[in-house]
Amino acid sequence: MVRSILMPLWTAFALMLSAAAAVGWAQDPAPPSAPASAPASAPASTPASAPGELNVNSRYTVEAIEFVGGKKQVRSEVKQMMDREVGQKLSQERLDSIVREIKKEFKSYRVTQKVTKGSKPETVKVTLELERRGVEILGTSEDFKFVYSSRNNFSFGGTAALDITKRFDVLVGAFTDNDLSVDRASGIRGGFQFKLFGDHGRVRFVAESLRSQWNGAVLTALAGNNPEQVPGIYRERQTFAPELTVQLMPSLSVTGGVQFNRFQTQFPQARFEAAHLATGAVHFAQEFSGSGWNHFLESNYRVRTAVAGLGSDFDYTGHTGGLRYSWKDGSRELLIVDFRAGALNGRAPLFERFVLGNSQTLRGWNRFDLAPLGGTRMAHGTMEARVRGHWRLIYDTGSVWSDATPAQVRHSAGVGYIKEGLTAVIAFPLRDGNITPIVLLGYTF
């Protein structure tokens, strides 16, 4: 199965490289926020000690300069500006130039600057740290978004983190999602989170109250299914999920927690059932910088297992993993390769089942045509290449299946226009017979 998905991906990769070379992505002009060369305020060489400096520390040499932004990375141009400061006398004016460039990139953040003693006498270390300003939107496209699909209508919503203190946030959110799971889930979300261990840990408590609506295709598919294999639909669902995340290394974090789910099933009679889980995740993200190019590698693994000891009515374990590579020119992604897979063992509620054919996977396919009840196995690959300006070529391949049904690999292709938070994609399922494109519009805040 994996081989049958990877082979088309490799072929698409070669085709996209050819197409990109043909239209000349390297000739794409740099955006205004990404200067091709260092600004005039950051000269390559500076006098040992500028006259008129009011900061007494300007006589010290910069030993190192570090950017602390969590998962966020500065553009390669800014990184070069920072690197040029190493070995120079401390200059607040040049540091201000760097801070201005960082602020251009992360507009909803403030940048704090801290200078400390270096490891050698007469040297200093500079740390530039991103701090949230007021309200931060949690995550990006996963959490705060607006999505329109010509087949499945609208999804929108998100969660805001309200700064109460520097270490304590209150989380408030509302959403309706008809994209990522089998049902349309609409509801509210609330909670709070604390930072721990400096900024290297976080405890989060999130509760959700959801109401589900079901597509006719789901109900039809359920009618012919054995309820011992696929549980029925539910109307309301409440979840509560405490979790602890610890950043073990700058590029590696682990998360552990529990999740309590309580939902009102409809058949054979209305009653509440529980799926209480232990959850764990490992996340790795690393950027490799070259001369003007950045390679970003991200991988994650997540496990969710129902625990009878917590009072769960279900017994199942789900594993998902993913690997994503992106090749960036500054902050612009030139090429994205993403592979993800998952397996679900046991009898799991519908919200746990895997779905393909939405705004992120097998674009061009409708998830209700592929597997209206979702599946217990999933493998998917994506390749996106920026060909000119903000235009992208998109190729997806993957399959979602269950033990009882054989896997069938599907393919889709599309063209997208992606600029800042705006995404517009027209995608086609690659199949014999009637091909109906799906239009996807999205905006992330």
Next chain:
Amino acid sequence: MRERGALAILLGWAVLLLGAEVKPRLAGDLLRANVAPTFHFVTGRPLENLKSGSTVTYDVQIALVNDQRVMEARGAERFVFSYDLWEERFSVAQLTARGSRSARTTVTNLTAGAAEQWCIDRVGLSFAGLDRSRSYRLRLEVRADGPRRRERVDPATEPPVSLATLIDLFSRPATDRQRAWVTESDPFRLDNLK
């Protein structure tokens, strides 16, 4: 916002009720301030900024106010503080230069208290023309701005901060980014000063 500035001023007035932290003294034809050892302004957030390697600008004003709290005379100066991370001592540059563009003065290797005292010692007001037999109070006000964004001053192209600039600054309430310290002396007559 403005409320925070007003709160700082109110706190200053509260301190006044507990006992004067500032006293007037004559220095030639100028009136200067002596402050109690309990009066400090290199504290809190400005001190954190200094110890993070940033500079902090302090504006210091002394003013003579009459019994109706109307200001009769004042003098103000601007200082930029920085903290030597290796020597663990403060450095102060005076930006205002009365009558001379090149009179900007810098001192280094000071403790926090000594740096504060050095600033206050350099602020004076002329009381020429005032009624020496009337009762006045001496008001000392210090404002700290956030980390200074513009660190480099070229004396050849940039004039020093003018007194008018500082008078304008102290005529407005402290902003959200500013910290303010205010204290007043007990009533006194200029004739009684030595």
